[in-house]
Amino acid sequence: MRACIGIRQSLQQEIGAYHGLVCLGTMTMHHLSGRWSGFQPPEFLHFVVQWKIHQILGKNGAAFRGTRRVELMKNEMEHNVLSYSKNGPRDLWPSVSNYILQVSSSGDPKSPVAFLYFLDSGGGTYPQIISSAQAKWFQQKSQEVNPDSRVPEIIFWHIPSKSYGKVAPKYGIQKPCVGSINMESVATQEAEMGIMELLVKRPSVKAIFVGHNHGLDWCCPYKKLWLCFARHTGYGGYGDWPRGARIIEITEQPFSLKSWIRMEDGLVHSEVVLSS
Template identity: 70%
Template sequence: MAVRSDDRTTRRPEANNFKIALFADLHFGEESWTEWGRRQDSNSLRVMSIVLDKEQPDFVIYLGDVITANNIMIKNASLYWDEAVSPTRDRGIPWSTVFGNHDDAPFEWPLEWFSQITGIPQLHCPPSKGDEECSFRGTTRLELMKNEIRQNTLSYSKIGPKTLWPSVSNYLLKLSSSTDSEAAIAFFYFFDSGGGSYPQIISNSQVKWFQNKSKEVNPDSRVPEIVFWHIPSETFKKVAPKLDKLKNCIGSIFLEDVAAQEAEMGIMRVLEERPSIKAVFVGHNHGLDWCCPYKKLWLCFARHTGYGGYGKWSRGARILEINEKPFSLKTWIRMEDGHLHSEVLLSS
């Protein structure tokens, strides 16, 4: 099988199965002016490298909060973004990205920078960066996406239609058959769930975009569809398991409440009513890694992959495996120490 974009395809078309690694909440560049921050980025690179070498995925999805832009003070935050995707790129594995709430967040001045004597903060540029490269303007979603696409032939990310809002990481990829490159095995939909420079929502215009796009490529809902975004919807709160009642949920950490989008604009209602939707995958909550059944689909959190961001839980990555004949969608979590757990069949 192979992922297809408008004008290109991934390799390994002869395989009957297709494996995807989800890297969520890496938070590169967090406290970038400190030794702690640089160490966290190094640790995150190690986690991704271990997962990639053990799982040998065909594709990687960066599920938002690739960087902590509110801690990055250089003109081009893409330097940190580029470092974050380097383990995947260096192994020749194609990938795609969606945005999280920290990826283009405005810079936040640390209080400890303010001198009690002068009251004037000192610049804390990253190592090897001169003062002239320091900037607190930030890097927009559009700039980040353009830089990723322009600099990486392995990136399958796309800039969304200008009519959408949030507009940047809304796009569709097709997983094609091993025997017929035009035949679809599954469709992957990517949404920008806001945050940073946008409200934390999936807007009504995005809902309409999905309805039109899905009707165009999969009018009879015959082909399975899988959805990816960063911030969970309100529906995730409805199915969230309690400590005394897991509700048939599969996972290993259930240690915080769901931090959902600011409002529900209709995306879940549309997904619930569409029989071809098999699962929705999100990040954002570092202390959750569960998959819960909801009506005829599954709602799943990834696993916190990066050492940046809050929480001291062990790091890892959610893995998806799609089989073509017969179709099935299975997922599990691969940990940094090599341990595998929480395997569940989501569709068959």
């Protein structure tokens, strides 16, 4: 299992987002659930079994024992009754999981508080990019659902864009960046094909969240938005850094977007306000 993000609007409205590989061949879900029995802070109560889980396919998430990513998505949507995962437009293939989730007001389900955009950044046997076709799709869909950029927008994909390499702390983590581990170089996408230019120009975009690098958990400002890593959460993949998860908190009135890291032992650190 790779990095995990928990998004909460209130104690009653919560969602989990997996960034990348969820289960390795050497780690069954039963085994993982046992490992996670002690990882149950208030934000992640009964996380593995009961939560609404979103699957973002990324590096090595393209296949599991030879299973194609399309089949993985099909299985996720058919058998995980709490999942919000969706297949994106077929004309974006081999990119699969491109879609939008609306976070609604607690007082009015039709009134959006934020839009969450999920983009497939490739990996495995597929190019590690957000393609120009995906960038065009984002531009069209964002204009459709949020034409005046009035509603805040939050972006998720797995493999960091090249912009992450530009803002990465060189030694330790110094302000204005916030985080606790900076133990490897950023492994970025293969090319930049337009998505970052669109996001930077769009005033409603507040932050981008990625996984991929297990030895990084920082957030750094980039122009007018924030670039954040999640935190290596599970017991698969490389590295033996202490496990944790990135929490995102959305407050409706007045709007605010905060984030922090919650460790497996309950320690909370690296809080940052992303909406200022």
